[in-house]
Amino acid sequence: MIKLGQNQDDLADEIKALSGINFSACFHCRTCTNACPFLEGMDYAPNKIIRLIQFGQEETALKSSTIWVCVGCNTCSSCCPMAIDIPAIMDGLRHKAIEKGIKIAEPDILSFHTEVLNTVKKYGRTHKLEIMMRYKLKKLDLLSDMGMGLNMLKKRKLDLTPSKVKDKKAIEKIFKDR
Amino acid sequence: MKKSSKTGEIYYKPPKLKYSFFPGCSLKASGHENTMSLMKFCDRVNIELKELEDWNCCGSSSAHSINHSIAENLPMRNISLVPKGVPLLIACPSCLLRMKSMYLKIKGDEALKQEYENRWGQPFDEELEIIHFFEIFSRIRLEDYIENPRGKLKNLKVAVYYGCMLSMPPDLKDEKSYYGIMEKTLSKLGAEIAPYGYGMRCCGTYLSAAKPQIAQTVVNEIVSRAMEAGAECLVTACSMCHLNLEIRCTIKNPIPTLHFSELLSMALDVKDQKKWFPRHIVDPVPMLKKRGLITS
């Protein structure tokens, strides 16, 4: 078990509590990193994120792009010899970063998640067209991907009207105490 | 008992299987052709799917990424809607993961169980079975419904694509793995499998929207490797993967991507292709015609 740094215990314990994962067992074999399909889009490799927390480098981990680029595909956790749930750690760190008001390294990804949840809040289900429109508006970027969007419309891959849950109250209840 | 039209032999007709069906947002909307063909297939193999009444989004990666309480409560409500004694069948790997993880979490946590029961006014169903569509291949035999299975997808060379659905987080490690089920089933129907080594590479999921460049790189790699291996089409078991493979592929003249359920339905002589294929970005019709698998 590796223990270094001052804040280490605090953040490490919080992330452990949030994710329920004991990542102290990580011995940095890099299996996760070698397996990750999105390594190129990350500033720190997945095992390095674990290393940062082990070393008490809280800020750096929370500011990383890695925690946002990770899609939770579980490719890494399926082959980790220590059965460490790496995406759950990333989840914990993302929540922490939002809670602490840290500058988000990948605002587009956060904005996308927010738009998805907005439609779920409204309809109980996602509505792709609205998600994309609002996401693009926020980015002030309506033109990129336009051709693809139109093609999807033509192929009826984007429904104009959302599919909705009838029991609106139940959905409100889910979103109320967040 | 049913008589075979050709040979007059009597063969066994298995009992009807009944499931609650959770489509999820992808299958319901962009992947509607996946739902249509899946329903048809199930109908032909004597499986009754009843859509889960008033289901909601499972929360997918987005709820998981930014809000714990919502990520837990969305699947919880769905679980509370399942009629007792009927297994819940899910075809979307991502919905399955969210729902199953949550179900097992409640099962193993008395306090959470209490919270669930108070909130959703339902006793927690300890016996509820949540299964992926793949599980039905352990419960039915295709041979019971198809007379000459090997002739059905004859000579079609396919690359099967599971995406990350076979990858399981540690909390689901004890779950059954369905590795090989598409290969096995499609070869049984006469298709030839092109091995290409990228069948389990994640498709990029929502990065396709938020970071198109990253998604494009992985998608192009998957499709081009399948083509190098000689595949004439890719076959997916996930609507979202299907969409990403189609919209984020920028290589010239890519092979089409078919839903596993579409090929299954075709093997059972369902003639609804005109409802499914116009919804594909890469038209599979010319290739299927060339192979003599469809006529019009």
Ligand code: SF4
């Ligand atoms: S695979 Fe597991 S043990 Fe190896 S570096 Fe990654 S998290 Fe650590």
Ligand code: SF4
């Ligand atoms: S879960 Fe995240 S870190 Fe792990 S392989 Fe997938 S994208 Fe990479």
